[in-house]
Amino acid sequence: MRAWRMVVGAGRDTARAVVMTSYDDRFSYSLYVPRVYSTLAVVVHGTDRDVLGYRDAFAGFAEENDCMILAPLFPADVPDPDGYKYLCRGQIRYDEILLGMVDEVAGRYDIATERFLLFGFSGGGHFTHRFLYLHPDRLLAASIGAPGAVTLLDGARPWPAGIADTADCLGHKIDPAAVAAIAVQLVVGEKDLSTDGIATDARHPAWIAGVNDAGVPRPARLHALRESLEHHGAQVRYDLVPEAAHDAPAIFPVVQAFFSDILS
Incomplete structure (x- = not known):
């Protein structure tokens, strides 16, 4: 395994950094490291892949909530620009790549990462709710922003419309009760x-x-996804942001308020 390698650092004690992951050096991630941190939040880009914009938009939240920010980059040319949205393309498992990044951060910093916050917008919203299904045991909470298609928690439909065959195609049998336990x-x-x-x-x-x-x-x-989750007992907060179109920065404050509530 390759060593942890910093590519770009800036500001106080590399508060902002871009890192090539040792898990697979086709992928990288950006960190915001506040002065004090005890929790990790992962923020996943949409199709525009504005990783640094997402990271920097959460810097104030990070300082106020003692929360480190990890913003992964799933590049458009490895090998399918939409592959990360569905967690798996060919031999690439995007959920495992993210978990590898989280493990690297845990190894570098004194921070608990057994459970973390996860947010994604648009393509990242695709990723976030499907990651929730496979790995509820790793999450404190999930914020799912405006995905273009949803996977229902439906055992009668094949993946990615539903969850019927995930044990065969993804190696995980999804437990709706475990999913429903996550905010x-x-x-x-x-x-x-x-x-x-x-x-x-x-x-x-x-x-x-x-x-x-x-x-x-x-x-x-999203309303259909809400009904599916609530059918299995999930407690779902549904936020329809006034006047906002498909615009990630417009919903960031609502996501940060949700995460602040979770952490408090």
Whole structure:
């Protein structure tokens, strides 16, 4: 295994850093390290991959809540730009890559990472709710922001529309009761109504009639996910952000308020 390697550092005691992960050097992550830290929050980019923007937007939250920020980069050319959204493409397991990054941070810093906060927006929202299904034992809470398609907690549908065959295709049998034990926020802008780039049809593996098909906007998809989670006993906070469209910075304050509540 390669050594932990810093690529870029800036500011007080490398408070902001970009790191090539030793787990797989095609991937990297950025950290914000506050003066005091006891908890880790992971913030996952959307298709725009604005990793540094996400990290820096959470810097104030990090200082106020003694919470280190880890922002992974899942690059567009390894090998499928949408691969990370579904956790697995070919031989790449994006959930395991993230866990490898978390383990590296635990090895470098004196911080407990057995459970961490996880947020993702758009493509990151795809990643976050599917990671929650496979690894509820690793999470303090999950904030799922405006995914373009959802996986229902439905044992009658194949992955990624549902969870029927995850033991075979992902090596994890999903436990809905364990998922329901984790605090969940679903968050989307009230004007996030365009379906450009997210419409699916019956040929798409995530297609669910009336949920992920063409013409269904993101708030409706999140509503379907909410119903699915609540059906299994999950306590779900649903935030429809006034006046916001598909704009990550517009929902960051709502996510940070949710995480602050969890930590307090």
